[in-house]
Amino acid sequence: MSLLAVVGFSMIIVFMYLLMTKRITAMNALILIPIIVAVGLGFGPSVGKMALNGIKSVAPTAVMIAFAMFYFSIMIDAGMFDPLMKKILQTVKGDPVKVIVGTTILAGLVSLDGDGPTTYIITTTAMMAVHKRLGIRPIILPTVAVMVVGVMNIVPWGGPTGRVMSALQLEASDVFIPLIPCMIAGAAWVLLWSYRLGIQERKRLGITASNANTAQFDALASAEAEMDEEAQKLKRPHLFWVNVIMTVVLMAALVVELMPLNVLFMIGTALASVINYGTNIKVQQDRICHYGQNIMLNVAMVLGAGIFSGIMGETKIIDAMANTLTQSIPPEFGSRIALITALSSLPFDYFLTNDAFYFGIVPLLAKYATNFDISAAEIARASLVAQGCHLLSPLVSSTYVLLGLTGATLDDLTRSALLPSIGTSVVMLVTALVLGIIPF
Structure with a gap:
C-alpha cells in the first residue's frame, strides 16, 4: 500500500472519530485535516492553490444555499406557510406517526425529480412547521428526509446513476431497471424506520390515537401563544397570495432551469425582501442579521468541503x-468483486464526491471484474447500493440545504441517521444478492 493510500484511509478514520465523538466541528475538520496532511506530505507550497480550486468548485452551491435560506426564512416570517401548516395538522390529526411517515412519503415522491435541494425545500416548507407545533424532535425531519432521498437518488436522471452509466457506457435498462426491487426494499426500510420514530415520539409526547385531535389543537394554541409581538409584526397576511404566486413562479423557474439556481434565489430573495418589507429598511437589515448566523455556518461548511475535496x-x-483497493484484492476473491464493490462503496461513497467515485474508482473495479466474467453493469449496480448513506457525506452540497432549512447540524444528523442509513444500504444489498441483481 502506497504512502498516499495509507494517509487517505487514515484521514477517513480520524475524521469519523473526531466527528462522532464531538471533539471537533465538521467545518473545522474539513478545513484543518486535509491542510495538515497536505503540508505533512510536502505539498505546502501548493496547498493554497489546491484549497482555492476546491473552494471555486463549490462557491456557486454556497451562494445558492445562502439565498435559498434567506428566501424561505422571509416567507416563513411573513406567514405564507401558516394556512398550509394548519391544513396538514388537521389532516394528520396531531398524530406524530402520521406526520413523520407522511413527511417520508412526501420527500420520496418529490425526490423523483432527482433534485435534492428542491426536494428538501418543498418537504421542509410543507412539514417543518407541523413538526415544530407538535413538539416533534427537530432532528427527525432531516433524518427521514435524507434517508428516503438516499434511496430515490438512484433514479437515472439523478447524479450517481447518470455518472456511472456515463463512465461505463451503459444504459438505464442495464443499471436502473434491475435495481428497482432494491429501491422498493430500501424505501420500505425507511418507512419502517419512520414509523418507529413516530411511535417513539407518541410515547415521548404522551399522544395516542385517541387524543391526537386534542394534541392538534393544543399545538395550534401553544404556537399562537408563543408568538411574540415582534414575530407578529413580521406577518404579512395581506400579501399571502403575492408570496404564494412568487414562490410558485420561483419553483417553476427552478424546474425548467430558466437560470442557474443561485441566480434565481438571489433574485427571489431580493424581491421577497422588497415586497414584504420594502418600506422599512431597518426591518430588512434586521432580518439579514437575524438569518445570518445560521446561514454563515452552512456556507462555511460548504466551503470547507470544497477545501477537503x-x-x-x-x-x-x-x-x-x-489503486490500493483494486490491487489488494486476492485472486481467489476475484469472483466476489461485485460484493466487494458494494461493501467498499459505503466508505468510498461517503468520503468522496460522486465524480471521484464513479469516474475514478468504479471503472477500475469494472475493468478488474472482466477477469472473472462479471459485467460492468453488475459492478455499476453494486456501486449504487451505498447511496443509502451517501447523502450524509460532508461533501454533498444538497445536505447543507437541508441543514440550513431545518436548523440541524451535520454532527447531529450523522448521529441520528448514519446507522439507519447504513441499514438502508444493507437491505438493498441483501435484496440485490437474493434476487441475483448482483452476483454473490
Missing part, C-alpha cells in the same frame, strides 16, 4: 486509494 483530489490521495 480539492486537496484530496489534487494530491492524488483519491487515486492512490483506488
Whole structure:
C-alpha cells in the first residue's frame, strides 16, 4: 500500500472519530485535516492553490444555499406557510406517526425529480412547521428526509446513476431497471424506520390515537401563544397570495432551469425582501442579521468541503486509494468483486464526491471484474447500493440545504441517521444478492 493510500484511509478514520465523538466541528475538520496532511506530505507550497480550486468548485452551491435560506426564512416570517401548516395538522390529526411517515412519503415522491435541494425545500416548507407545533424532535425531519432521498437518488436522471452509466457506457435498462426491487426494499426500510420514530415520539409526547385531535389543537394554541409581538409584526397576511404566486413562479423557474439556481434565489430573495418589507429598511437589515448566523455556518461548511475535496483530489490521495483497493484484492476473491464493490462503496461513497467515485474508482473495479466474467453493469449496480448513506457525506452540497432549512447540524444528523442509513444500504444489498441483481 502506497504512502498516499495509507494517509487517505487514515484521514477517513480520524475524521469519523473526531466527528462522532464531538471533539471537533465538521467545518473545522474539513478545513484543518486535509491542510495538515497536505503540508505533512510536502505539498505546502501548493496547498493554497489546491484549497482555492476546491473552494471555486463549490462557491456557486454556497451562494445558492445562502439565498435559498434567506428566501424561505422571509416567507416563513411573513406567514405564507401558516394556512398550509394548519391544513396538514388537521389532516394528520396531531398524530406524530402520521406526520413523520407522511413527511417520508412526501420527500420520496418529490425526490423523483432527482433534485435534492428542491426536494428538501418543498418537504421542509410543507412539514417543518407541523413538526415544530407538535413538539416533534427537530432532528427527525432531516433524518427521514435524507434517508428516503438516499434511496430515490438512484433514479437515472439523478447524479450517481447518470455518472456511472456515463463512465461505463451503459444504459438505464442495464443499471436502473434491475435495481428497482432494491429501491422498493430500501424505501420500505425507511418507512419502517419512520414509523418507529413516530411511535417513539407518541410515547415521548404522551399522544395516542385517541387524543391526537386534542394534541392538534393544543399545538395550534401553544404556537399562537408563543408568538411574540415582534414575530407578529413580521406577518404579512395581506400579501399571502403575492408570496404564494412568487414562490410558485420561483419553483417553476427552478424546474425548467430558466437560470442557474443561485441566480434565481438571489433574485427571489431580493424581491421577497422588497415586497414584504420594502418600506422599512431597518426591518430588512434586521432580518439579514437575524438569518445570518445560521446561514454563515452552512456556507462555511460548504466551503470547507470544497477545501477537503480539492486537496484530496489534487494530491492524488483519491487515486492512490483506488489503486490500493483494486490491487489488494486476492485472486481467489476475484469472483466476489461485485460484493466487494458494494461493501467498499459505503466508505468510498461517503468520503468522496460522486465524480471521484464513479469516474475514478468504479471503472477500475469494472475493468478488474472482466477477469472473472462479471459485467460492468453488475459492478455499476453494486456501486449504487451505498447511496443509502451517501447523502450524509460532508461533501454533498444538497445536505447543507437541508441543514440550513431545518436548523440541524451535520454532527447531529450523522448521529441520528448514519446507522439507519447504513441499514438502508444493507437491505438493498441483501435484496440485490437474493434476487441475483448482483452476483454473490
